């Protein structure tokens with residue numbers, strides 16, 4: 120991975136210090152300061168107007184929905200929202216930035232002092248501080264290939280100019296590439312639950328820059344940091360950090376100094392390249408935006424926005440673990456998206472045994488979907504189907520073996536559970552004497568196990584239940600079978 124492989128002993132002498140800057144596109148219908156559509160995939164330069172093109176005399180008007188979404192995100196990551204924040208101009212020249220500046224926020228951002236908790240490898244959680252969340256607008260996009268004259272020209276698409284963004288800056292609290300990965304996964308999950316962004320990394324709705332430095336363990340002072348820019352997947356962020364940490368340690372170990380710079384991740388080569396020396400804040404000549412008044416957040420607006428906060432993933436998992444007797448792993452699976460968790464809970468509430476609904480959903484259904492490479496939305500069995508199956512199992516109207524057969528049929532015929540069950544109505548043996556006859560056969564064939572049971576090893580009963588169920592071709596009524604096996608063995 121790195122140019123020279125460093126020994127684990129050398130790596131262990133250093134501690135990485137990582138901070139992440141995440142840009143999230145807010146899911147508003149229109150742009151941050153004009154009425155143009157905020158839409159990915161439109162024809163180039165079709166969603167533009169005098170404001171976002173910076174034609175002379177055009178003035179920005181702040182989008183209230185963007186403020187609401189940014190505030191909602193800030194509250195979800197436990198930030199304190201300022202009553203009064205200030206928009207500022209961040210000046211720089213770039214062809215895809217017709218104004219010559221971005222409207223951003225500088226010394227008085229919308230929100231500060233937040234945190235999120237991320238799970239760690241040892242099963243505990245670690246709190247990562249959030250320095251700030253501020254609002255800003257996006258720039259346009261330079262397109263360097265795909266046109267006939269691309270060899271000689273760069274094309275510009277200004278549709279993205281003025282797209283509302285929230286930039287979320289973490290404290291340098293992250294110590295490993297894995298922690299960085301977890302932080303990003305949890306942050307994205309929170310933003311998706313809040314519905315403030317689609318967080319689609321491929322379309323650029325969520326972008327991440329990582330600041331990373333290393334220092335000898337025990338040293339208080341931070342090392343010189345490099346910024347790894349625009350890495351377009353969380354896995355690549357982790358890989359880029361792993362590479363960058365080793366590179367910096369190597370520089371220091373060979374007597375050199377790490378330079379403060381921006382570096383670009385090259386996914387194909389699995390390494391970072393120096394891009395340019397890192398800008399300092401003063402390079403941008405920030406000053407308050409004269410065309411926009413200070414942004415005032417009233418206590419009423421804040422209270423109203425707080426009411427719109429959904430139950431957030433971590434809280435929801437904790438509640439669901441208690442409510443449905445789930446493992447932590449199952450709770451993560453069921454809360455993968457807010458929509459999936461909502462559908463599960465709505466269904467589970469109607470079932471006799473919600474815990475069983477969770478089990479069937481994740482094991483019986485989830486296992487089959489995974490084996491076939493299908494998504495939950497492509498499942499032939501609906502949530503209602505799962506509830507029906509769980510209830511039938513619970514009432515002893517079908518055995519777990521029959522349930523498996525019915526599920527197999529659902530997938531074979533691409534039909535929901537109710538339809539398959541109605542048609543198949545698996546036979547059940549509910550006649551005690553028929554079941555007793557089968558039990559007698561099994562008991563006779565397995566004297567050793569009978570002895571074990573009578574010597575006190577009660578778990579052997581499960582063996583007899585299994586054998587009789589098999590002999591009945593899965594058709595014995597499970598509740599009755601259990602009862603009769605115990606009776607016979609005790610007798």
Ligand SMILES: [Zn+2]
Nearest residue numbers: 153155168171
């Ligand atoms: Zn516009």
